[in-house]
Structure formats: C-alpha cells, structure tokens
Amino acid sequence: DNCPQESNVLQQDTNTDGRGDACSDTDRDGVSDAMDNCPAHSNPEQEDSNGNGVGGLCEDTDRDRVLNTEDNCPSAENPMQEDADGDGIGDACDDRDNRTPEGKKPWAPFLFGGAIAVLAVIIEIHNKRVVDQQNVV
Numbered sequence: 042d043n044c045p046q047e048s049n050v051l052q053q054d055t056n057t058d059g060r061g062d063a064c065s066d067t068d069r070d071g072v073s074d075a076m077d078n079c080p081a082h083s084n085p086e087q088e089d090s091n092g093n094g095v096g097g098l099c100e101d102t103d104r105d106r107v108l109n110t111e112d113n114c115p116s117a118e119n120p121m122q123e124d125a126d127g128d129g130i131g132d133a134c135d136d137r138d139n140r141t142p143e144g145k146k147p148w149a150p151f152l153f154g155g156a157i158a159v160l161a162v163i164i165e166i167h168n169k170r171v172v173d174q175q176n177v178v
Contacts (some may be wrong), residue, residue, distance in 0.1 A: 042061075043059065043060060043061035043064070043066075044060060044061030044062075044063045046063035046064065047061070047063035047064055047073065047075070048063065049061040049063040049064070050060065055165045062073055066085040067080050067081060068081060068082055068084075069083065070078060070083035070084055070085040071085050072084075072085060073088060078094060078096040078099070079095065079096025079097075079098050080098035081099065082096070082098040082099055083098075084097070084098045084099075084113055086134050089119060092128070096129075101115075102116060102146055103115060103117055103118045103119070104118065104173060105118040105119055105120040106120055107119070107120060107122060112131070113130060113131035113134075114130065114131030114132075114133045114134035114135075116134060117131070117133040117134050118133065119131040119132065119133035119134070120137075
C-alpha cells in the first residue's frame with residue numbers, strides 16, 4: 042500500500058515519488074494535497090480568512106495569476122506588475138500623478154521666444170521609451 046493512512050484503491054502515484062497520490066504533499070506542510078487548500082505553498086494551519094476554500098497564501102483576488110502575497114496591486118489586474126516609479130505600488134493601483142520617479146517632472150511647459158514649447162523627460166522602462174501625453178499641462 043503506497044498510502045496506508047488514506048484510501049487509495051487504485052494505488053495511483055502520478056509523480057512516481059513512491060507515495061500514493063492520496064498521500065502526496067507537494068509543499069511538505071504535513072497536509073496531503075487532496076486536503077490542502079493551498080497545495081503549492083506551505084501553510085500547515087490551512088488559514089482561509091475569507092472562507093472561500095482557498096488558502097490565504099494562494100489567494101489571487103484580481104485573477105491576474107499573481108498571488109496576493111506577491112502582487113504589487115492585489116485589488117486590480119496587473120499581470121506584468123508594472124511599477125513605473127518603483128515605489129512598490131503597481132501602476133494599476135498607483136495614482137496617475139505619482140507614477141514618475143522621484144524628482145522628475147514628466148512634462149514641463151514653458152514659453153520660449155513667444156512660442157510654447159514642451160520639454161519632456163523620457164523615462165526608460167523595460168527598455169521602452171514611455172511618454173504619457175495625459176500629463177501635458
């Protein structure tokens with residue numbers, strides 16, 4: 042019997058680790074995958090504060106495939122985790138006016154010889170030039 046403490050009539054052992062699938066414990070937290078509410082992350086207490094059957098460590102509220110514990114914006118979809126100003130708050134949650142690196146003004150309009158000119162600071166993000174024209178004053 043490859044899983045003596047659990048019923049495993051077919052003796053399935055999909056990952057060939059010598060333990061029956063009914064006893065497999067991928068995250069090694071002492072809770073078998075079949076009973077674990079978060080089988081990929083160790084959570085022996087099986088904490089589930091909202092009672093939805095998914096362990097707190099495995100929650101992905103915005104369904105962007107980034108776990109809340111690792112998501113820089115868990116309340117809004119942001120799968121690429123963009124964070125233009127590097128403040129740890131994802132662009133999807135960050136106030137538009139706060140998306141530029143500290144001390145940099147994205148657009149600075151000024152008068153020059155009677156003509157209006159716009160000086161733009163180009164910000165390098167992920168090897169792409171980014172200019173947000175909505176910041177033009």
